[in-house]
Amino acid sequence: MSMRLARPGTSDKAETSPLAVRGLTVSYGGDPVVFSVDMTVAPGQMTAIVGPNGAGKSTLLKACLGIVKPLAGRITAWGKPVARQSSRIAYVPQRTSIDWDFPVTVIDVVLMGMYRDLGLLRRVRPQHREAAMACLDRVGMRDFADRQIGQLSGGQQQRVFLARALAQQADLFLLDEPFAGVDAATESAIIAVLKALRDEGRTIVAVHHDLSTVEAYFDRVFLINRRRIAEGPVSTAFTTDTLHEAYGGRLSDGFTARRA
Amino acid sequence: MGFEFVALSLPPMVIGTLAAIACALPGNFLLLRRQSLIGDAISHVVLPGIVVAFLLTGVISTLPMMLGAAGAALVAVLAIEAIRRFGRVEPGAAMGVVFTAMFAGGVLLLEQSDTSSVHLDVEHALYGNLESLIWLDAVGWASLVDPSALSLLPPELFRMAGVTVLVAAVVALFWRPFVLATFDEGFARSLGLPTGLIGLAIATLAALAAVAAFDAVGSIIVIAMFICPPAAARMMTDRLGAQVAWSLGFATLSAVLGYVMAGYGPLWLGRTDAVSAAGMIATVSGAVLLLATLLGPHRKHP
Numbered sequence: 001m002s003m004r005l006a007r008p009g010t011s012d013k014a015e016t017s018p019l020a021v022r023g024l025t026v027s028y029g030g031d032p033v034v035f036s037v038d039m040t041v042a043p044g045q046m047t048a049i050v051g052p053n054g055a056g057k058s059t060l061l062k063a064c065l066g067i068v069k070p071l072a073g074r075i076t077a078w079g080k081p082v083a084r085q086s087s088r089i090a091y092v093p094q095r096t097s098i099d100w101d102f103p104v105t106v107i108d109v110v111l112m113g114m115y116r117d118l119g120l121l122r123r124v125r126p127q128h129r130e131a132a133m134a135c136l137d138r139v140g141m142r143d144f145a146d147r148q149i150g151q152l153s154g155g156q157q158q159r160v161f162l163a164r165a166l167a168q169q170a171d172l173f174l175l176d177e178p179f180a181g182v183d184a185a186t187e188s189a190i191i192a193v194l195k196a197l198r199d200e201g202r203t204i205v206a207v208h209h210d211l212s213t214v215e216a217y218f219d220r221v222f223l224i225n226r227r228r229i230a231e232g233p234v235s236t237a238f239t240t241d242t243l244h245e246a247y248g249g250r251l252s253d254g255f256t257a258r259r260a
Numbered sequence: 261m262g263f264e265f266v267a268l269s270l271p272p273m274v275i276g277t278l279a280a281i282a283c284a285l286p287g288n289f290l291l292l293r294r295q296s297l298i299g300d301a302i303s304h305v306v307l308p309g310i311v312v313a314f315l316l317t318g319v320i321s322t323l324p325m326m327l328g329a330a331g332a333a334l335v336a337v338l339a340i341e342a343i344r345r346f347g348r349v350e351p352g353a354a355m356g357v358v359f360t361a362m363f364a365g366g367v368l369l370l371e372q373s374d375t376s377s378v379h380l381d382v383e384h385a386l387y388g389n390l391e392s393l394i395w396l397d398a399v400g401w402a403s404l405v406d407p408s409a410l411s412l413l414p415p416e417l418f419r420m421a422g423v424t425v426l427v428a429a430v431v432a433l434f435w436r437p438f439v440l441a442t443f444d445e446g447f448a449r450s451l452g453l454p455t456g457l458i459g460l461a462i463a464t465l466a467a468l469a470a471v472a473a474f475d476a477v478g479s480i481i482v483i484a485m486f487i488c489p490p491a492a493a494r495m496m497t498d499r500l501g502a503q504v505a506w507s508l509g510f511a512t513l514s515a516v517l518g519y520v521m522a523g524y525g526p527l528w529l530g531r532t533d534a535v536s537a538a539g540m541i542a543t544v545s546g547a548v549l550l551l552a553t554l555l556g557p558h559r560k561h562p
Binding site for chain 2: 028029062065066067083086089090091093097098099102103104105108109112115116118119120121148150164174
């Protein structure tokens with residue numbers, strides 16, 4: 001407990017942050033999976049949400065999007081309730097949460113990202129299709145547009161989901177384990193797209209599992225193990241001490257030794 | 261042949277086809293949401309609703325029965341959702357619990373109440389009575405353009421047609437939210453779509469189709485049409501729009517072919533009696549599913 005950092009951020013920081021969480025507690029019926037968490041995402045940066053299995057990383061993300069209902073806490077995007085800002089937020093769910101047998105083609109998945117434009121009944125016009133193809137182009141999946149999604153490899157599926165997020169033309173991108181179970185080529189393709197988005201001024205937040213790539217990929221880290229452990233630039237928040245606090249004995253000594 | 265066909269065969273054939281289509285439409289979404297059994301559940305839970313309606317009104321008439329059935333179906337849908345959400349039980353188990361409990365309740369109610377004087381039995385509920393939905397006022401094909409004769413068509417036909425049009429209209433209007441919430445619920449939520457409400461709406465459409473079809477044709481067709489045509493259609497294509505079109509085609513094929521085979525099949529085989537149309541329609545839809553499983557171009561495990 002003594003290791004706990006001071007609460008960051010004044011309320012005016014929360015006013016401008018693309019995503020600010022205050023006092024978030026989430027439970028699925030038993031003990032809280034996320035307990036009294038504060039998070040202030042820095043605009044125009046790439047933030048990794050890092051922590052051990054069961055630390056509440058995905059739950060934190062889902063609560064931010066209104067997918068799970070918190071017991072307590074306030075979540076704002078650019079100072080307003082997230083529900084009112086959903087048009088500026090794109091979400092890439094965990095690949096394993098999807099039924100890949102679903103009878104839908106790649107291009108149709110990307111077009112789902114344009115739901116806000118298309119609404120209930122507006123026709124899909126050539127310009128929508130072109131925009132969707134451009135998104136597929138950006139992730140190197142143009143040639144797969146007419147495939148059923150189940151025919152793709154895991155990495156290709158992940159790229160299609162990223163293309164759908166691009167089609168949302170959002171300012172804030174929330175990704176749940178975008179590199180889980182993908183091939184090396186996909187991983188570098190995805191990180192290139194995310195860095196390009198950041199360089200355009202957009203904000204990226206990703207649940208991330210691979211501690212060895214945190215420094216190479218991300219600007220900032222949010223370390224969580226039910227409670228917030230540390231938050232800040234990689235250089236100050238992603239240290240041997242904070243990692244030990246987040247992972248306890250579960251972190252391999254080899255990794256911390258390498259860092260030390 | 262003209263008179264006999266128009267008066268005796270056409271109305272039940274059309275009602276059977278409409279019932280099949282009304283069930284197959286939401287059945288496509290139930291299949292993809294892995295909730296196909298919800299149709300089965302609903303077609304069983306209407307029994308206590310019908311018995312309660314009889315106990316309250318003391319008569320067997322269509323409107324109270326429909327209301328009672330619809331009320332029971334709604335209670336079941338809410339109970340299934342509640343058990344699934346708050347009990348964290350898998351959907352199949354939640355449905356199994358609710359539908360057996362409610363059907364059992366209906367049987368007990370039926371036993372304990374004095375329904376011996378009226379025609380309310382389990383057999384009618386299972387098989388319906390498609391063959392009795394005839395159009396005695398028809399004199400031939402010309403009756404199809406005769407307003408006074410048309411107004412005397414079996415009322416089940418208009419009711420089934422109304423429900424079919426309503427179900428089709430809702431599915432068409434909310435196609436995109438239905439697809440989004442079924443394919444990727446988390447993503448749909450992040451767009452601000454009320455996915456809980458959408459799930460409830462799909463189940464309610466299924467309940468509506470089930471109650472209307474149950475009243476007209478019994479619960480066997482209902483169960484078969486929720487599952488068989490969409491499941492067969494899934495193996496014909498990898499696109500949802502095409503899947504729905506195939507499922508409607510299969511539903512129509514099953515209803516028409518099943519009705520014809522039930523009426524004339526035994527005669528062709530040298531027997532004298534016709535067999536249950538509802539049973540034959542369900543059998544044909546099962547055969548269609550079997551063929552699609554063996555030969556469909558988009559089977560999962562070729």
